[in-house]
Amino acid sequence: MDKKERIVKSAIELFQEQGIEKTTVSDIVKRTQIAQGTFYLYFSSKLALMPAIAEEMVKILVDQINKKINNETDFTTQMKKMIDAIFAVNEEYSEVLALIYSGLASTEHLKEWETVYAPCYELVSSLIDKAKEEKAIQSTIPSDCAAKLVIGLVESAAEQVYLYNYSDVTEIESQKDAVTQFLFDALQLKR
Amino acid sequence: MDKKERIVKSAIELFQEQGIEKTTVSDIVKRTQIAQGTFYLYFSSKLALMPAIAEEMVKILVDQINKKINNETDFTTQMKKMIDAIFAVNEEYSEVLALIYSGLASTEHLKEWETVYAPCYELVSSLIDKAKEEKAIQSTIPSDCAAKLVIGLVESAAEQVYLYNYSDVTEIESQKDAVTQFLFDALQLKR
Amino acid sequence: MDKKERIVKSAIELFQEQGIEKTTVSDIVKRTQIAQGTFYLYFSSKLALMPAIAEEMVKILVDQINKKINNETDFTTQMKKMIDAIFAVNEEYSEVLALIYSGLASTEHLKEWETVYAPCYELVSSLIDKAKEEKAIQSTIPSDCAAKLVIGLVESAAEQVYLYNYSDVTEIESQKDAVTQFLFDALQLKR
């Protein structure tokens, strides 16, 4: 595996384990088993890591959604699987995702993040498009707008349980149910 | 105004102006016009500021929503006003809110934030409750759950435009329209 | 003694002992017996030390010249004593003076150095003035210009023996004789 990728992987691991603020470049290079200076051959600064991490996380998220949806063609099922995937990824990477989602890191790279998130928006947008074609939903909101709202809604719901409340399993399930119903209503899904 | 409050106000101002990472205790005491040590008479550490700031921000948000809703009794109008308020506050305090919303800061105080956010959830929850009583909406989602989803949805929509892609006015308006419709559908608002 | 002064003294000592390049802020604070951060309460950066050191060195130089001249009123003797003083100070502080003289350090502070050197120029300038009044010398070069040339000449002569050649005593003496005669001729000193 190439070094740049290894750095990103190590950084994500460390962010999960000890939080972002507390992770130093020193930690990252130790984990990656490279020298301190080598880090700066691939990233101009600690902050320059962030877009690469965001990309990786979005890739993981999209992969997970795709994998869960698999060959399902029913929109209702697709949305349920998507919710499952988003909840699962949030559970595993809560803090890293929080960083990405809130866009807190350097204002410098904030603009890139819209682009970085694009693959995820596009995936959901195309699902909605197809559902519209098949008359599965009635919503007249443009698909790309709707996609962003859907992702935003589900992400925030997931964060609420994983980040704020360390909820128990039943609460998580009820939150999932609530957001599912909320979403179905919002899209005016025929049932 | 008492010193504790002045510290919080200065901190919020500075976070807005220069970001959170770049704001030091030194900056805060200078702005507040107190001595370095005085800060620690009121807050045990820099991180201990965060809950106080969150409280203040939530207070501002709730005040704004209440002020805009004023005496409106129509649920549709109430929701529209709420969306306006959330967008307005996000415009002004985008970075500070991002911090609070994503819960990024110290993991130490993360649990308190659910409590801190409570007044906002309660406000919306009671609005939904009333709407249900008046049969204005059909949604069967428990009001407290729905409230969290509503806030999460609208906040994330607002962040998308204010934090990620400094959109122009028309985009902001269309995002507002989209989230309004999405929300109305989600709550199965009768029109 | 106040802390700022102690820092400057330590720095000068260390520059003498191990050279300027090799002296770190860390060395300086250790010698001064203060904390690392304390250094930055008095000097904004390592380079900001330089003007203060230059001032101190010029003070030492002027003090030495004054001390040697004492109450001598004869211009010939005054110049001889001045040469002695410059050679003595160069012997003791060769590297530090080289730094100051060549103005190598940060270009940022270079302009200040003309001002810093002023006391030395003024001293010699006034000696020349008096000599002119007393018709001891004939030179028509303006005193302030002459002063700069005199200092430059003697400094460079001293550097040549102390910095480049680590000469033995006889060479030093012959260099001193040469520069004395050269100077006397240059000023058209009556003998």
Next chain:
Amino acid sequence: MDKKERIVKSAIELFQEQGIEKTTVSDIVKRTQIAQGTFYLYFSSKLALMPAIAEEMVKILVDQINKKINNETDFTTQMKKMIDAIFAVNEEYSEVLALIYSGLASTEHLKEWETVYAPCYELVSSLIDKAKEEKAIQSTIPSDCAAKLVIGLVESAAEQVYLYNYSDVTEIESQKDAVTQFLFDALQLKR
């Protein structure tokens, strides 16, 4: 042109443009269009560059003086041309020369510099010798000593205007006049 020479040229250029401290080996190899490691095939370390640079600079200086003196046989004119040349070279290479003249760089190579400067001293020394033979000057100072004093004097005069106070043209001219007269008097030039 061979690689060693190209490295030296690049280094001099960079020292002029951005100062010595701020010039890295990395900059030098980039400018020379060679690999990082290639540098070390020609110079054992970064400091080992310095004598080579000094040699080059002295060569430039001697060339300039010779070129300006050309076939002039009159000592007065020769000295004036020499002063012009030294001022001109100082104007163009002020910082590099300051380094060489003050011997600041590594104490390691300081001794070599006397040798390096020899061609310049010899040139002036031979001019003075000839002048003595022709009874053009009366000074009894040994020519080799006088040469060093002359170079030191004129160099320091040039540094004063080019390094310390970026003087305007008139100041430069008056400094030149002053040093010329000072020098002529010092050598007891017959006029």
Next chain:
DNA sequence: TATGAATGAGCCTTCATTCAT
């Protein structure tokens, strides 16, 4: 000879926190 990715010691600097006044 030539390359250039990799190294890692060590630098300067920051800043949350303390404590004598």
Next chain:
DNA sequence: GATGAATGAAGGCTCATTCAT
């Protein structure tokens, strides 16, 4: 309660040098 000079651990980053190719 209030002060602010002092602290010092710890961080990001640089860059001269090496070595496998």
